Amino acid sequence: MTEKEAMQKLMALCSRKEYSTGxxxxxxxxxxxxxxxxxxxxxxxxxxxxxxxxRYASAFINDKLKFSKWGKIKIQYSLRQKGVADELINEKLxxxxxxxxxxxxxxxxxxxxxxxxxxxxYELKGKLIQFATGRGFExxxxxxxxxxxxxxxxx
Numbered sequence: 001m002t003e004k005e006a007m008q009k010l011m012a013l014c015s016r017k018e019y020s021t022g023x024x025x026x027x028x029x030x031x032x033x034x035x036x037x038x039x040x041x042x043x044x045x046x047x048x049x050x051x052x053x054x055r056y057a058s059a060f061i062n063d064k065l066k067f068s069k070w071g072k073i074k075i076q077y078s079l080r081q082k083g084v085a086d087e088l089i090n091e092k093l094x095x096x097x098x099x100x101x102x103x104x105x106x107x108x109x110x111x112x113x114x115x116x117x118x119x120x121x122y123e124l125k126g127k128l129i130q131f132a133t134g135r136g137f138e139x140x141x142x143x144x145x146x147x148x149x150x151x152x153x154x155x
């Protein structure tokens with residue numbers, strides 16, 4: 001594949017959906033584009049603003065929080081796998097509002113509480129925390145949210 005072909009194909013892809021730099025590099029490897037050409041293509045795509053890891057990380061975090069109801073740990077892991085730099089991930093995750101984040105988890109745990117069968121409150125709280133940590137929420141946030149759900153009379 002020539003540089004021009006790769007560039008046109010990637011510009012078309014990036015026009016439809018956000019991609020991280022790591023994802024683009026992976027695509028170029030799959031297409032067996034030479035390393036020097038691949039580096040040139042990636043540099044051009046960045047310069048032309050077709051790919052921007054900052055924009056990608058913001059959109060990814062927003063989507064996963066709002067729609068998938070993932071916690072920061074799971075989001076961080078996924079972004080790392082997509083080749084986004086740790087510093088950028090940490091910076092973007094730090095921008096999330098703590099109250100909104102906790103509120104999101106409390107709401108999910110309230111929904112989950114309806115379907116959990118547990119003989120004691122202790123076991124119920126443990127199952128809620130386990131559910132939250134499985135979704136990628138930090139243990140302390142999960143415990144706090146489970147406590148809020150347990151104190152409410154919501155069944």
